[in-house]
Amino acid sequence: MHIAITGAAGFLGQRLVQQLLARGELRQQPITRLTMLDQVEAPLPEAGDVSLAALALDITAPGALDSVLDQRPDVIYHLAAVVSSAAEADLELGMRVNFDATRALLEGCRAKELTQTRLIMASSVAAYGGALPAVLDDMTALHPQNSYGAQKAMCELLINDYSRRGIIDGLVLRLPTIVIRPGRPNAAASSFASSILREPLNGEEAICPVPVELPMFVMSPGKVVEALIHGAEVPSKSLAPFRAFMLPGITVTVAEMLEALRETAGEKALSLVRHEPDSRIEAIVAGWPARFETAKAKQLGFTGDDSFKQIIDAFVTEQQ
Numbered sequence: 001m002h003i004a005i006t007g008a009a010g011f012l013g014q015r016l017v018q019q020l021l022a023r024g025e026l027r028q029q030p031i032t033r034l035t036m037l038d039q040v041e042a043p044l045p046e047a048g049d050v051s052l053a054a055l056a057l058d059i060t061a062p063g064a065l066d067s068v069l070d071q072r073p074d075v076i077y078h079l080a081a082v083v084s085s086a087a088e089a090d091l092e093l094g095m096r097v098n099f100d101a102t103r104a105l106l107e108g109c110r111a112k113e114l115t116q117t118r119l120i121m122a123s124s125v126a127a128y129g130g131a132l133p134a135v136l137d138d139m140t141a142l143h144p145q146n147s148y149g150a151q152k153a154m155c156e157l158l159i160n161d162y163s164r165r166g167i168i169d170g171l172v173l174r175l176p177t178i179v180i181r182p183g184r185p186n187a188a189a190s191s192f193a194s195s196i197l198r199e200p201l202n203g204e205e206a207i208c209p210v211p212v213e214l215p216m217f218v219m220s221p222g223k224v225v226e227a228l229i230h231g232a233e234v235p236s237k238s239l240a241p242f243r244a245f246m247l248p249g250i251t252v253t254v255a256e257m258l259e260a261l262r263e264t265a266g267e268k269a270l271s272l273v274r275h276e277p278d279s280r281i282e283a284i285v286a287g288w289p290a291r292f293e294t295a296k297a298k299q300l301g302f303t304g305d306d307s308f309k310q311i312i313d314a315f316v317t318e319q320q
Contacts, residue, residue, distance in 0.1 A: 176249030
């Protein structure tokens with residue numbers, strides 16, 4: 001089993017690599033080769049008997065993925081992306097990385113006739129937007145309100161059509177907002193959702209740029225990685241007719257997130273959160289829906305977190 005991962009140096013890509021190596025198999029076949037792709041060389045973990053390669057390359061360059069596709073990977077995880085605020089600030093960059101590179105990857109698979117390769121792309125709740133029902137489902141029309149969401153939505157349609165044609169065996173997993181991300185804040189509009197918890201838990205100040213009554217649809221990193229791995233094992237016949245759906249996150253307001261922080265770490269931690277409104281961030285995040293019916297994901301065996309408190313507890317345990 002050969003697995004390739006774009007965006008492998010990112011926090012989600014690194015977690016996926018670690019879990020795949022710990023598991024050792026996929027589709028009841030041993031993982032023998034794992035190729036990690038990113039604009040910087042991903043760190044090489046202990047791999048045992050797995051042949052591990054980390055390539056630093058620009059996936060937007062013509063033919064950048066040809067050498068990897070020549071090796072006919074069985075599974076491709078396409079995680080590389082320019083995140084929401086950065087894609088909104090730089091349309092050309094977002095289009096080049098989020099859309100053009102995805103289309104080039106699909107065309108590369110077509111040229112190499114990788115019809116049996118499972119291509120799994122991480123999409124986003126940002127693909128939705130506009131006037132929406134109170135609760136969405138997987139067939140709710142996509143009407144993104146920012147460039148990042150539009151780029152993801154276009155990729156979803158391409159992957160579904162290439163799969164319908166039998167060019168690839170595609171799957172798109174729409175990810176809820178991932179909390180709690182490790183490290184430091186990044187350019188994603190949703191970055192605050194992790195920092196208002198992560199920093200206070202580490203004794204540092206954090207800024208909350210949105211109203212506390214704002215609801216969000218969230219999922220822990222651990223559950224997202226589980227879903228990515230499970231996505232490689234779902235039978236192709238179960239995915240049609242449309243191969244993009246939302247993972248089973250949970251709905252929580254910012255106020256509820258902060259209350260969970262107080263319950264876990266006390267008033268001192270909560271006092272480290274400063275409320276400084278940022279209309280730019282609020283405009284992006286408030287356009288994302290927060291309530292979903294995720295029947296298809298659950299039917300296919302994907303699982304989510306039981307509570308937001310469980311998400312915080314998992315993060316605290318990881319830090320110990």
